[in-house]
Amino acid sequence: MNFHSDPGQRLSKNQIAKIATKFIKSNSLINLGIGIPSLCAKFINDPTVILHAENGVYGFNKFANKKNINADIMDAGGNFLEINKNMVFFDSVESFNLIRGGHIDTTILGAFQVSKNGDIANWMIPKRGIGSIGGAMDLCENAKEIIVTMEHTTKNNEPKITNKCTFPLTAINCVNKIITDVGIFELNNKLLLLKECAPGWDPIAIQKITDVKIEYDKKLIFMDIDDV
Amino acid sequence: MRNEKIYKSFNQAVMDIKSNSSVMIGGFGGSGGQPTRLMLALSKRNIKGLTIIGNVAGISETTGYGWPKDIKPIDQGVFFKKGIANKIICSFPVPASQNPKSPIEKFWLENKDSVEVIPQGTLIEKIRCAGAGIPAFYTSTGVGTIIEKGKEIKIFDKKKYLLEHALGADVALIRAKVADENGNLQFFGTSRAFSPAMATAAKITIVEVDEIVKVGKIDSNNIHTLGVHINRIVKRRKNDIYP
Numbered sequence: 031m032n033f034h035s036d037p038g039q040r041l042s043k044n045q046i047a048k049i050a051t052k053f054i055k056s057n058s059l060i061n062l063g064i065g066i067p068s069l070c071a072k073f074i075n076d077p078t079v080i081l082h083a084e085n086g087v088y089g090f091n092k093f094a095n096k097k098n099i100n101a102d103i104m105d106a107g108g109n110f111l112e113i114n115k116n117m118v119f120f121d122s123v124e125s126f127n128l129i130r131g132g133h134i135d136t137t138i139l140g141a142f143q144v145s146k147n148g149d150i151a152n153w154m155i156p157k158r159g160i161g162s163i164g165g166a167m168d169l170c171e172n173a174k175e176i177i178v179t180m181e182h183t184t185k186n187n188e189p190k191i192t193n194k195c196t197f198p199l200t201a202i203n204c205v206n207k208i209i210t211d212v213g214i215f216e217l218n219n220k221l222l223l224l225k226e227c228a229p230g231w232d233p234i235a236i237q238k239i240t241d242v243k244i245e246y247d248k249k250l251i252f253m254d255i256d257d258v
Numbered sequence: 259m260r261n262e263k264i265y266k267s268f269n270q271a272v273m274d275i276k277s278n279s280s281v282m283i284g285g286f287g288g289s290g291g292q293p294t295r296l297m298l299a300l301s302k303r304n305i306k307g308l309t310i311i312g313n314v315a316g317i318s319e320t321t322g323y324g325w326p327k328d329i330k331p332i333d334q335g336v337f338f339k340k341g342i343a344n345k346i347i348c349s350f351p352v353p354a355s356q357n358p359k360s361p362i363e364k365f366w367l368e369n370k371d372s373v374e375v376i377p378q379g380t381l382i383e384k385i386r387c388a389g390a391g392i393p394a395f396y397t398s399t400g401v402g403t404i405i406e407k408g409k410e411i412k413i414f415d416k417k418k419y420l421l422e423h424a425l426g427a428d429v430a431l432i433r434a435k436v437a438d439e440n441g442n443l444q445f446f447g448t449s450r451a452f453s454p455a456m457a458t459a460a461k462i463t464i465v466e467v468d469e470i471v472k473v474g475k476i477d478s479n480n481i482h483t484l485g486v487h488i489n490r491i492v493k494r495r496k497n498d499i500y501p
Binding site for chain 2: 064083084085086087096099100101102103104105106108119120121122123125126129130149158159160161162163164165166167168171172198199200201202203
């Protein structure tokens with residue numbers, strides 16, 4: 031998605047996912063949401079990272095070959111998984127003990143809107159009037175770190191990082207990082223800190239498509255086209 | 259004594275489920291772990307007013323979620339298409355895409371009170387509590403959202419929590435890999451999901467299995483769900499087309 035006023039290309043979904051994986055720490059337990067976050071799995075090369083899916087499995091690393099699927103080996107997004115010896119299976123009580131108990135280190139998920147104080151809205155479009163919460167409220171409320179991956183603006187070029195979410199909330203005051211198709215942001219004390227700009231982008235161009243005032247310092251990184 | 263739990267057919271196993279009953283559907287959503295044959299048998303009954311309780315409820319038919327590509331999916335929408343249910347309590351009633359509309363979304367458009375959406379972790383804990391004799395519990399999930407509306411709030415260690423109540427049912431339909439004649443169960447892979455908790459939370463639990471074995475064939479140390487929770491067992495035919 032590009033607009034004529036864009037100074038650079040918007041990053042692709044795969045590029046956003048790849049960038050998100052660099053924030054995943056060794057030996058951490060990770061839950062990936064549907065959409066862009068699910069693409070992160072293929073960029074994780076660290077064998078100590080453990081992927082959790084709320085339907086009752088951790089330790090998976092690959093989707094199953096289409097010719098060799100088992101309906102009983104699935105992730106929460108409905109993708110069939112390849113069996114490996116590190117996998118552990120459990121029921122939903124245990125799965126949400128892991129989530130509610132704060133044992134998930136990082137969750138990466140998509141959003142319709144994120145506000146400057148870290149509120150996230152990702153489960154219902156108001157004019158539809160019905161939506162699916164799934165595990166998103168539990169994950170956002172209880173994971174140690176919340177990373178949102180999303181496009182910076184809607185299809186109609188409306189900002190998705192806003193002063194206040196107008197869509198129904200998933201959780202409040204919880205988002206730590208936002209990775210969009212134009213940059214990497216941190217939320218800290220109601221401040222939106224721009225950490226890195228996508229190739230071709232600068233703080234002025236990013237501010238133009240963002241509702242919230244952007245802060246940045248001299249450590250701001252301009253990504254190189256060869257690095258994304 | 260033992261064989262009293264074993265039913266010859268799916269139709270027979272669901273024959274006495276009455277109108278206006280609450281019925282839990284086990285598994286997660288998708289084909290693995292779904293009691294598809296029990297659901298189809300129940301959907302043929304001439305009853306009405308069921309309340310269905312499930313997790314990912316009605317998205318497979320329109321999206322193929324959790325189903326192999328070559329099989330036409332069955333999901334909890336089947337009860338709404340047949341007109342025997344009038345309410346669903348679940349965490350995931352509709353797919354992200356609005357078109358084509360799923361049977362549950364169509365039903366909801368006619369009756370906005372017909373769908374109750376609950377966060378997945380709260381839903382499973384409500385069910386667990388019903389089976390564990392705990393009437394209510396506190397969770398921070400949903401604080402600051404529409405889930406908070408009308409709920410008692412309590413502060414523990416400076417953090418807000420919502421009071422959520424246990425949720426039981428008249429009947430649970432679940433799916434397992436193997437049952438022994440006493441009803442002890444083993445599941446396979448990610449097909450466990452909501453089924454073990456639902457088995458403890460319903461007045462009658464009916465399990466659909468691939469295999470029934472003699473007592474002792476399942477190692478006593480490796481039983482996932484206790485036979486005391488299981489009232490009826492029905493074995494699938496070999497080579498059933500549904501996963």
